[in-house]
Every structure is written in C-alpha cells, then in structure tokens.
Amino acid sequence: MAEEPDLDFKSMPKIELHAHLTGSISRKCLHEIWEVKRAAGETDLEDPLIVMPPGRHDYDLKTFFPLFSTYIYNLVNDLKSLEYSTKSVVKNFAEDGVVYVELRTTPRAMTVAGLDKSGYVEAVLRAIKAAQLEAPSLHARLILSIDRRNSIEEAHGVIALAKGFQEQGVVAIDICGDPTKGDVSLFTPAIEEAKAAGLKVTIHFAEAEASASEAELNTILSWLPDRLGHVIHVPEDIKRQIAARTGIGLELCLSCNVHAKMIVGSFEAHHFGEWWRVDGPVVVPCTDDVGVFGSPLSNEWRLIQEHFKLQRAEILGLARKGIDVIFAGDDEKSRLIGLMW
Numbered sequence: 001m002a003e004e005p006d007l008d009f010k011s012m013p014k015i016e017l018h019a020h021l022t023g024s025i026s027r028k029c030l031h032e033i034w035e036v037k038r039a040a041g042e043t044d045l046e047d048p049l050i051v052m053p054p055g056r057h058d059y060d061l062k063t064f065f066p067l068f069s070t071y072i073y074n075l076v077n078d079l080k081s082l083e084y085s086t087k088s089v090v091k092n093f094a095e096d097g098v099v100y101v102e103l104r105t106t107p108r109a110m111t112v113a114g115l116d117k118s119g120y121v122e123a124v125l126r127a128i129k130a131a132q133l134e135a136p137s138l139h140a141r142l143i144l145s146i147d148r149r150n151s152i153e154e155a156h157g158v159i160a161l162a163k164g165f166q167e168q169g170v171v172a173i174d175i176c177g178d179p180t181k182g183d184v185s186l187f188t189p190a191i192e193e194a195k196a197a198g199l200k201v202t203i204h205f206a207e208a209e210a211s212a213s214e215a216e217l218n219t220i221l222s223w224l225p226d227r228l229g230h231v232i233h234v235p236e237d238i239k240r241q242i243a244a245r246t247g248i249g250l251e252l253c254l255s256c257n258v259h260a261k262m263i264v265g266s267f268e269a270h271h272f273g274e275w276w277r278v279d280g281p282v283v284v285p286c287t288d289d290v291g292v293f294g295s296p297l298s299n300e301w302r303l304i305q306e307h308f309k310l311q312r313a314e315i316l317g318l319a320r321k322g323i324d325v326i327f328a329g330d331d332e333k334s335r336l337i338g339l340m341w
C-alpha cells in the first residue's frame with residue numbers, strides 16, 4: 001500500500017476551544033513586556049526568560065498556579081501590557097493555522113492601572129478585535145471563567161459581565177482554577193443564571209483527584225454542561241454517563257496533562273486514546289496554556305498522529321467534528337465547514 005502523504009499540521013485549519021488567555025502568552029511576549037517596563041522603571045520583577053526558562057515545561061499543580069499569582073499577573077498588570085499580550089496570543093494562534101479560537105479568562109481588576117473587572121473584559125475584547133483585523137483568517141470568541149476560589153457573589157459578578165458583553169463576543173462561562181480549592185456546588189445558581197441568559201457552559205472536569213469526587217462530578221453533570229475540559233480522573237459510571245451524552249464536547253489537552261504529570265505515563269497513556277472513537281461525545285484537542293507548556297496546537301495534532309496512529313482521514317474528520325461543539329452561531333459554523341479540510 002502506498003504511504004499516505006504527510007499532513008502539514010501547521011497549515012491544516014484548526015479549532016482551539018480550551019486556551020487560557022494569560023497562560024497562552026509566549027515567553028517572548030512576556031520578555032518584550034518586561035523589557036519595556038524595566039526600561040521605564042516600572043518593574044523590579046526578574047526577566048521572564050529567567051523565571052520561565054525556554055524549554056522548561058514541567059510545571060505541575062504545585063508550581064503552575066503560583067507562577068501566575070506571584071509573577072505573570074504582576075507583570076501583565078496594566079492596560080498596555082494586557083492589550084499587547086492579548087493581541088500577541090491571537091496572532092500566535094493565527095500563525096499556527098488556527099482559524100477559530102475561544103479564549104477564556106477570569107476577569108480580574110487591575111488596581112494599579114485603575115481598571116475594574118468590566119474594564120478588563122472590555123480591554124480584552126478590544127484587543128481581540130484589533131488582532132483579528134491583522135489576522136482575518138482567525139475568528140475569536142471569549143469565555144469568562146469563574147475561579148473555584150470565588151464566592152457565590154463573585155461568581156454572579158462573572159455571569160453579569162458575561163451577560164453584559166454577550167453582544168461583543170462573550171459566548172460562555174467556565175469554572176477553572178486550583179483543583180484543590182473550592183466547592184463547585186456553590187455555583188449552581190450562577191450556572192443556572194448563565195444558561196437562562198443563553199450563555200454556553202464548559203467546566204474543568206476531574207482535572208485532578210482533588211476535584212474528582214463523585215459528588216463534584218455529578219453536580220457538574222447535573223448542570224448539563226455543553227463541554228467538559230480535561231476529563232482525567234473519571235470513575236467508570238461517570239464515563240458511561242458522559243458517553244451517553246450525544247454532542248457533548250470534550251476538550252482534551254495532551255501536552256499539558258503529560259508535562260504537568262496530571263496523568264500517569266506519557267502520551268500513549270493519555271485518555272485521548274480512549275475517547276476519540278467513542279460515538280456521542282466530540283473530542284477536541286486543545287492546548288490549555290501554550291505559553292507554559294510550549295506545544296502549539298499544530299504540535300498537539302502531530303502528537304496525536306504519532307502516538308495514536310490516526311490516519312489522515314481520521315485526523316481531518318476529527319478536526320471537522322469540532323465545528324459541532326463551538327460556541328459561535330451558524331454563520332461561523334458555515335464558514336468553518338467551508339474552510340476546514
């Protein structure tokens with residue numbers, strides 16, 4: 001049998017549905033922001049290339065969250081750096097052949113810059129719009145995240161922002177953050193409010209053992225989420241429930257899970273291998289935090305081909321299936337149907 005022609009994963013039109021805005025900022029971009037701030041005497045932080053050496057991708061749950069709270073959030077802390085880094089993230093996805101991206105971010109007030117949470121979301125949306133003008137092949141939407149540590153009042157605040165910015169491109173809400181913290185059942189009324197407003201729902205699901213109790217997973221499934229992220233530590237009966245939900249999206253992040261040692265074993269052991277053939281759920285490979293884990297979406301697809309031996313037609317079919325679970329409307333779905341191989 002003749003060898004199949006190699007797929008060029010960078011030119012292959014791709015969909016990215018699980019990408020945290022701040023975690024997607026490249027080290028190069030962080031370094032550029034740091035250089036400008038240092039020259040202006042605005043920061044005494046260390047060079048990001050020293051804090052996050054190029055080539056270091058083994059951040060685990062103990063080192064990952066502090067990297068943001070003690071460093072990146074202190075560097076990207078004003079309007080200028082927020083807009084610059086957001087534009088850079090969108091352009092980097094476009095350069096990697098991504099044609100549709102849903103970025104997600106937890107609204108945060110930037111007190112030094114006099115920016116409240118609403119101003120933050122507005123600035124992110126403005127920067128996304130500006131970046132799309134420079135990279136018209138890519139269309140982007142925004143998901144607002146509730147942090148697991150949030151109070152119910154803060155969660156309602158996130159929903160209020162999502163509702164307020166729906167016309168500007170906010171399509172959904174998410175729950176994310178340190179899986180060892182918080183109790184998601186608190187957020188049930190907030191999720192109900194979001195759904196009633198027509199917002200879609202995607203949730204970080206069984207990301208770590210600490211966030212994989214049957215009680216937590218059943219609570220999340222009772223919300224009837226549109227998509228689930230990670231889906232790692234899932235007991236068999238919950239797996240059966242997910243498999244029975246036709247059309248639910250599963251955002252699977254291979255490199256992140258392997259580098260952060262969130263799964264046992266390497267790529268071959270990733271649960272992508274278990275889910276991609278299952279009828280019903282739609283598996284979408286995603287990067288999670290490409291700035292931290294260093295593997296762009298084109299490389300995630302290459303890893304899938306390498307470790308799970310998918311044929312060309314299977315890869316292209318799987319990539320196109322992702323269109324079914326995006327949170328944009330029918331016009332965008334039609335554009336992607338016309339565009340994707």
Ligand SMILES: [Zn+2]
Binds near residue numbers: 018176204229288
């Ligand atoms: Zn995530």
